[in-house]
Structure formats: C-alpha cells, structure tokens
Amino acid sequence: MAEQNLESAKDAMETTKIKENANSTNENLSNDSEHTTTEPISASMTKPTTEPARAPTVEPETNVELMKVTIEPTSIVEIDSAFKERMERMFKPTPPIPNGEVATQEPPGIAPRTETSTESTTESLNTSTSITSLVQTLPKKAASLATAKTKSHPATQIPPEIIITSCPEPPTETPKVEITARPTAEPHSNPSRTxxxxxxxxxxxxxxxxxxxxxxLDAFAxxxxxATSGAAAEAxxxxxxxxxxxxxxxxxNNWLYTTWMVMIDVAAxxxxxxxIRERLICILENLAQCAKGNVKxxxxxxxxxxxxPVxxxxxxxxxxxxxxxxWEAKEVTPESSQNWRHISSFAARLMGAGLAGAYDQAMYALKAALEEEPSTKPGFAECRMLVACSWIKHAGVALLRWALKNPDHADVPRDxxxxxxxxxxxxxxxxxxxxxxxxxxIERLEKLGKEESVIGEEARKAALEAVEIMREVEKRIGNTL
Structure with missing residues (x-):
C-alpha cells in the first residue's frame, strides 16, 4: 500500500513539472508574438526595391516550422514553410523592363508596359500570375483581399488591333499569352458571297x-x-x-435612285x-413586265x-x-470620251427598246455632230461623231417614227x-x-465619212455605217421620202 502511494506521489510530481514547462513555453510564445512586428501584404507589395517584412519563425517541440503572415491587422494565417519559400520568390522584385521593349508574357486584361525603374517594379507585382497563386493557396479572406487589390489597378484598355488569348482556367504556372494582330476586314467581305x-x-x-x-450590283451580275433570258428574268x-x-x-424613291445609279455606273x-449593256437592257425588259403597284x-x-420610275x-x-x-475644255481624253460614249450608247439602247426616251439627249448629240462645223479641238469632232452614230445605231427606228409624226412643212415658231x-x-x-x-x-454623214481631213478613221467608218442603218430603217418602216 505504501509503495502504491509512493508511485502516485511521483506521478503527481512529474505531472506538475510538465505543466510548469508547458506554461513557461506558452509564456515565451506569447511574449514573442507581442514583440513581433508584422506588416500586411498590401503594404509590402508597394515596396519595389526591398524585401517584404516576414514574421520570425518559432520551432515548437513538434519540429514543424511555422510562419506568421498578417493579411489584416485582425487576421493571421499560418502556412507551412514550403509556402513561405513560394511567397519569397513571388514577392521578389522584378527587374525593370528596358525602354522600347514589351513584356513577353502579359496576363489577360493588362496592356503591354514600357515603364522602367520603380513604376515597372510596382506594376509587376500586380500581375494575374501572382494573384492566381494567392487565390489558390490562401483562405477566402486572402482571396477577397487579392480581388480588391486587382480592382484598385484597372487594366489599360486594349487597342482593337490586338487580340490577347490565354487558358480559360487559372494554370499552376504562368500562362503563356499569345498576341496576334487582328486581320483587317475587307469592306462587305462575306465568304459565302461569290x-x-x-x-x-x-x-x-x-x-x-x-x-x-x-x-x-449582285442582282445585275x-x-x-x-447570258440567257432565264438569268435576266431571275435578276x-x-x-x-x-x-x-x-x-x-x-x-x-431613294432605293430606285440608288439602284439606277449603280446600273448606270456599270454601263458607263x-x-x-x-x-454588259445588252444584258442590262434584257434585265430591265423583264423587270418592266413585273407589276408591283404605283408609286408617287x-x-x-x-x-x-x-x-x-426615277x-x-x-x-x-x-x-x-x-x-x-x-467649260474651257481644250481636249478630250480617251477615258472621258469612252465614258461619254458608253453613257450615250446605254441611253440609246433604252430608247430603242422603248424603256426610256431621252429624246432631248439624242437631239443634242445629233445637232453637235451633224448640224455644226466640226470642232478643231483635239478629239472633239471624233467623240461627237461616234456618239451621234451610237444614237442612230440603237435608236434609229424610234427617231424615224418620231420624224414621221411631223410633216415636212411643220415649221414651229423658234421662240x-x-x-x-x-x-x-x-x-x-x-x-x-x-x-x-x-x-x-444622212447627207452630212455621207460627206463627213468620205472626207479624210475632218475626222479620224474610226469616226469616218462609224458615219458610213450609220448611213446604211438609216436607209435600212427606212426600208423596214416603208414610209420614206
């Protein structure tokens, strides 16, 4: 019995010593924590050239190395030594980027930077790679802090010529950013359009x-x-x-005006x-047969x-x-002459087909070429003759029918x-x-077609062909002088 009491007394004494040692250890830990100065991450991130402040480590009996990191003055998170090393690498100041160079790896939403020295180092700590690492490791409180930190530095707007693409999910390593130039879109480009x-x-x-x-334009094309009647009808x-x-x-009215302008541009x-001008006439002949209604x-x-209409x-x-x-024109260029001849040819075709009657333009052309002395200005006489012959070629029947409506003695007062x-x-x-x-x-065309000194060969040939056309038209109609 006495031996049992002795053993109990020994156990009690050992227990008391263990408690005293534990209390002493706790007091030391408490004193160390009171004298330890920690600095929030948000403050350390603003120091570009110095190492961030780190809490001293304590080695308890469990041999587990701990570090105290202050996220906020009222919140302390303990993390293992591996994360400590990671944090040290993460917040190590980034070397400045030389002027004129662009960072090879930029996170989505951050435009390339060219700042140097302190500004470059400070901005480098705000990359999404560091923020992503924090979010993956720290608790929710640290994640909210990282989000707030990112919002405090809004990303520079990316120019429309640049496309930045990266992985959709936060990777464990720094994401590789691909920067490609946006292709310049061709006006009205459509891959499906022929x-x-x-x-x-x-x-x-x-x-x-x-x-x-x-x-x-697509419809006319x-x-x-x-070159069939079916294609013209479909157009x-x-x-x-x-x-x-x-x-x-x-x-x-606006649509008609715009559409006709496109058509005339094609013809001219x-x-x-x-x-091409002949096919346009076929399309209009089919269009004139459609009944859509009346328009003002x-x-x-x-x-x-x-x-x-229009x-x-x-x-x-x-x-x-x-x-x-x-006004004050001294010569006619081949390009302007060709455009004018094509406009007149198309108008003459419309008149000959009974689709439109630009009789005034026909008279202006015939009077300038046949009822006046040929101009001595370079290209004037040839251009006028070719245009007049075009009216006769395509609208000769309409002109003769117009003439038959007026007797020879119909002398209208000039005024x-x-x-x-x-x-x-x-x-x-x-x-x-x-x-x-x-x-x-007819007499003037024959005369000018035979005189070599007045107009060029092409115009003379066209004049003689016009004479043949006019006489053929007279035979067809059957009512001549």
Missing amino acids: ENILSRLELIEPDEISEQELAA HGMSP ARMLDKLCPAPSQTEEV SADASEE VWGKERRLWRDL LPISFEPYFSADPTMA STPVYLRGGSLYHGPSTVCLRRWSFW
Whole structure:
C-alpha cells in the first residue's frame, strides 16, 4: 500500500513539472508574438526595391516550422514553410523592363508596359500570375483581399488591333499569352458571297459601296452569266424583291435612285463591254413586265415597274458630263470620251427598246455632230461623231417614227420651240424632228465619212455605217421620202 502511494506521489510530481514547462513555453510564445512586428501584404507589395517584412519563425517541440503572415491587422494565417519559400520568390522584385521593349508574357486584361525603374517594379507585382497563386493557396479572406487589390489597378484598355488569348482556367504556372494582330476586314467581305464580276469595273468602287448598292450590283451580275433570258428574268425578280413597298414613298424613291445609279455606273464604265449593256437592257425588259403597284414620284403616279420610275432623273448627272461641252475644255481624253460614249450608247439602247426616251439627249448629240462645223479641238469632232452614230445605231427606228409624226412643212415658231429641237448653224429646216431633218443627217454623214481631213478613221467608218442603218430603217418602216 505504501509503495502504491509512493508511485502516485511521483506521478503527481512529474505531472506538475510538465505543466510548469508547458506554461513557461506558452509564456515565451506569447511574449514573442507581442514583440513581433508584422506588416500586411498590401503594404509590402508597394515596396519595389526591398524585401517584404516576414514574421520570425518559432520551432515548437513538434519540429514543424511555422510562419506568421498578417493579411489584416485582425487576421493571421499560418502556412507551412514550403509556402513561405513560394511567397519569397513571388514577392521578389522584378527587374525593370528596358525602354522600347514589351513584356513577353502579359496576363489577360493588362496592356503591354514600357515603364522602367520603380513604376515597372510596382506594376509587376500586380500581375494575374501572382494573384492566381494567392487565390489558390490562401483562405477566402486572402482571396477577397487579392480581388480588391486587382480592382484598385484597372487594366489599360486594349487597342482593337490586338487580340490577347490565354487558358480559360487559372494554370499552376504562368500562362503563356499569345498576341496576334487582328486581320483587317475587307469592306462587305462575306465568304459565302461569290465574286461579283461587275465589281471590277472602273466606276464601281467596292471599298465605298453600301450594302444596298452591293445587293443591287449582285442582282445585275446574276443576269450577266449565263447570258440567257432565264438569268435576266431571275435578276429582275431579285430586284423586285429588294425594292421597298410602293406605299413607302420616300424609301422606294431613294432605293430606285440608288439602284439606277449603280446600273448606270456599270454601263458607263470605260471597261464595260457592249455585252454588259445588252444584258442590262434584257434585265430591265423583264423587270418592266413585273407589276408591283404605283408609286408617287414628285407628286405624280408612276407604275412600278412598267414606267421604270426615277430612271430619267438618275441619268441627269451623267448627261451633264459631256467632255466636249465642258467649260474651257481644250481636249478630250480617251477615258472621258469612252465614258461619254458608253453613257450615250446605254441611253440609246433604252430608247430603242422603248424603256426610256431621252429624246432631248439624242437631239443634242445629233445637232453637235451633224448640224455644226466640226470642232478643231483635239478629239472633239471624233467623240461627237461616234456618239451621234451610237444614237442612230440603237435608236434609229424610234427617231424615224418620231420624224414621221411631223410633216415636212411643220415649221414651229423658234421662240416656242424647246432648245434641244432648235437646229444648228448648218441646218435651215423646221425646228422639229421631221423627214427633212432626217434626210439632212444622212447627207452630212455621207460627206463627213468620205472626207479624210475632218475626222479620224474610226469616226469616218462609224458615219458610213450609220448611213446604211438609216436607209435600212427606212426600208423596214416603208414610209420614206
């Protein structure tokens, strides 16, 4: 019994010593923590050239190395020694980036930097790589601090010419950032759209054309190839579908004006062939057979499509581009001559097909070439002769029918005669389109076609061909002098 009491006393004494040692250890730990000065991460991150303050480590009996890191004055998080080394590497000052160089690895949302020294080092601590590492390791309190730190430095806006791509999920290593230049989009580029053969023409500018103009151009191009009546009819249906409803007066007038301007640009281009103008006439002939309703043009009712509303108005800017009538013009260039001849040829085709009647323009052309003395300015006489012959070639029947409506003795008073009907200095007949005037044109064409000293070979050949056409038209109609 005494031995048992002795053993109990020994156990009690050892227990007391253990408690005293434990209390002493706790007091030492407490004193150390009171005298330890810690610094928040947010403060240490602003020091660019010095190591951040770290709490001293304590080695308890468990031999587990601990470090105290203060996230906020009221919150301390203990992490293992491996994370301590990671933090030291993370907050090690980044070498400055030389002027003129761009960082090879930038996180999404941060524009490349070129600052140096203190500013470069400070900004390098704000990269998303460091923030991502903190978020993966620290508790939620530290994650919220990292988020707030990122928001305090908003990213510079990225120029539209730069695309920055990276991994969607935060990787364990620094993400590789790929910077590629954004390709410059071609105006109205559409991979599904087939190439428009008309877009290559001289007066068509693909870079400046609108979507509405491009749609109309596609419709006209659809009727070009194959050169069949079916293709022309399909192109006409496409235009009819594109046109706004007749009840939308302003919209339909604007659409018609724009569409006709596109068509005339195609026809007037210097590199446009006769086949292109012929195909345009076929499309309009099919379009004129469609019935969409009536539309008001300047307060007057016009049939859509039989009257081809707004087309005469659309031609006016082109008819004023006669290079031989330009103020103080000294010569005619081949390009301007070609454009003017193509405009006149297309208008003559419209007149011959009964789609539009630019009779005034026909008279201006015939009077300038046949009723006046040939101009001595380079290219003037040739250009005028070729244009006049084009009107006779494509609208000869319409001109003769017009002449047959007026008897030879119909001498209209000059004062009441429209300007375009007044005769030139060489014509002394009635100021109207009549058979007498028709015959005068034939005589002048024969004379000018045979005189080598007046106009060039091409114009002379065209004049003689026009004479044959006029006489053939007389036979066809069967009512001549």
